[in-house]
Each structure stands twice: as structure tokens, then as C-alpha cells.
Amino acid sequence: MIVFFNKTTGNIEGTIDGRVHTDDQLKMWIGDPAETDRLVINWEPVRYFNKAGELLDFEAPMDERYTADYEPQHLQKELWVLFDSHPRLLKDYEVFTGISGDYLLREKENI
Amino acid sequence: MAYKVKLVKSGYNVLTDNDPDHIVFSSDYDTLKYSTFGSTQLTVNYGDYYHSEPSGFFGSDIYYHRKVVEVTHGLGYVPFFVGYFEDYPSSGQDVQLPVYAADFLSFAALQCYADSNKLYFVYYAGLENTSSGSVTYDLKYRIFKNDLGL
Numbered sequence: 001m002i003v004f005f006n007k008t009t010g011n012i013e014g015t016i017d018g019r020v021h022t023d024d025q026l027k028m029w030i031g032d033p034a035e036t037d038r039l040v041i042n043w044e045p046v047r048y049f050n051k052a053g054e055l056l057d058f059e060a061p062m063d064e065r066y067t068a069d070y071e072p073q074h075l076q077k078e079l080w081v082l083f084d085s086h087p088r089l090l091k092d093y094e095v096f097t098g099i100s101g102d103y104l105l106r107e108k109e110n111i
Numbered sequence: 112m113a114y115k116v117k118l119v120k121s122g123y124n125v126l127t128d129n130d131p132d133h134i135v136f137s138s139d140y141d142t143l144k145y146s147t148f149g150s151t152q153l154t155v156n157y158g159d160y161y162h163s164e165p166s167g168f169f170g171s172d173i174y175y176h177r178k179v180v181e182v183t184h185g186l187g188y189v190p191f192f193v194g195y196f197e198d199y200p201s202s203g204q205d206v207q208l209p210v211y212a213a214d215f216l217s218f219a220a221l222q223c224y225a226d227s228n229k230l231y232f233v234y235y236a237g238l239e240n241t242s243s244g245s246v247t248y249d250l251k252y253r254i255f256k257n258d259l260g261l
Contacts, residue, residue: 002149012152014149014151014180015150015151016147016148018147024147024184027185028183028184029182029185030180031151031181
């Protein structure tokens with residue numbers, strides 16, 4: 001998912017849904033580029049399985065990998081897992097800048 | 112011999128049946144190629160009306176509003192697209208745009224269109240005695256790679 005938000009208020013102005021984003025999607029923008037920024041959440045494989053469904057070593061050769069489990073690459077990955085299946089819940093959140101400079105989510109006050 | 116990919120529904124002969132209603136997929140026919148889906152919001156501040164005039168009925172004025180929200184797709188052509196308005200909590204449905212509503216004195220429209228760079232959601236309305244407050248509409252869009260040729 002890619003989330004576009006107002007840099008001043010943190011209000012989320014739009015999204016591009018999905019787990020892995022194409023070049024076309026990364027060229028997109030929602031809102032005024034002077035006022036908004038974006039948070040790109042890509043999902044990456046964390047476990048591989050063979051055709052029998054058996055867990056493989058993460059470094060197993062490509063031809064043994066039949067499928068994979070994916071997880072979002074972000075500090076708040078549990079939230080992004082929730083939004084993946086319930087995207088409407090994202091409306092209750094806003095973006096802020098954490099201590100380390102990362103973009104993070106928090107629940108809006110007075111929803 | 113020309114090669115093609117063809118898949119027909121159960122019960123039909125793939126070698127002899129060319130009825131599109133019996134075909135699940137055929138390389139003879141173009142298909143919609145899904146590209147992107149997502150959401151955005153359109154907030155109307157009623158205090159930002161651009162025009163007002165008496166309705167003709169005592170104590171009643173019509174205030175005109177217009178707001179546009181843009182989604183930059185950057186494809187370089189006008190793509191096939193679909194826009195939806197999340198009609199929550201009213202009907203609980205995602206309603207395909209355009210949507211129009213009107214009564215004796217007021218009207219409102221929510222529609223979307225595209226050019227070679229952007230998808231636009233447009234709200235315009237003439238509302239009786241509505242010059243303060245705000246409303247937010249939750250919108251969804253689907254953009255396909257198919258070039259409409261417009």
C-alpha cells in the first residue's frame with residue numbers, strides 16, 4: 001500500500017492499494033505534491049515453502065521455492081496487515097514523524 | 112498456422128465454438144488489464160461557495176459549490192477507469208460514479224473523468240441555504256492499462 005498524506009496535518013488524502021507496487025504505481029501521486037508526501041509499504045517474502053507445503057530454508061534455491069508468506073516492511077507491520085484486509089480502518093489514522101524520522105501511524109483524536 | 116490461446120466454458124467445443132458468450136478467454140479479443148486500485152477523499156467546505164443567488168422562494172438562497180480532487184496516474188494516455196463513491200453509512204454500498212441527486216431546490220453531482228496524466232473526481236452542487244460546515248466523501252478508483260484512445 002502507498003499512503004499519501006498532508007505533510008502539515010498528517011491527514012491521509014489517498015491510497016494506492018496492493019502489496020507489491022509496479023513502476024507505474026510508483027509514478028503516481030494523489031493530492032498536491034507541494035503539500036503531500038507518501039509512505040510506501042512493500043510486502044516482501046519472509047518464508048518460502050516447497051510444492052508439498054514444507055517450510056524451506058530462507059536461502060533455498062529458487063527452483064525449490066513454490067510459494068511464500070509475505071509481510072509488510074514497516075515498524076508497525078501489524079497495522080498494515082490489518083489495513084490489507086480492512087482498508088476502511090485506515091481512515092481512523094493519521095501520519096506523523098517519529099523520533100527516528102520514520103513516518104508512523106497513530107489513531108486520530110476525536111474520531 | 113496462427114497460434115492463439117482459447118478457453119471455453121464447460122460443455123462447449125473449444126475447436127469449433129467461436130461464440131464470445133461461450134468463451135472464458137481468447138487471445139482474439141482484447142481484455143481489461145488491471146493496473147491500480149486505491150482510494151481518496153473529497154472534502155467540501157460549504158463556506159467556500161463560489162456563487163449564491165436567491166432561489167425565488169422567501170428566505171431561501173442557493174449556494175453553489177465545486178471541488179476537485181486529482182489522482183496523478185502519469186500513464187501518458189487516457190486509461191480505462193472506474194470511480195466509486197462509498198455511500199456509508201447511508202446505503203452501505205460502493206456506488207459507481209457518476210452519482211446525481213436533486214430535489215425541488217438543490218442538486219449535487221459527483222463524477223470522475225481522466226486525461227493523459229490524471230484522474231479527476233469532481234463534486235459540484237447547488238444547495239439551499241448551505242454556506243457553512245463541511246462534508247467528506249470517500250472515493251475509490253480502479254485504473255486499467257487499456258488505452259481508451261480518447
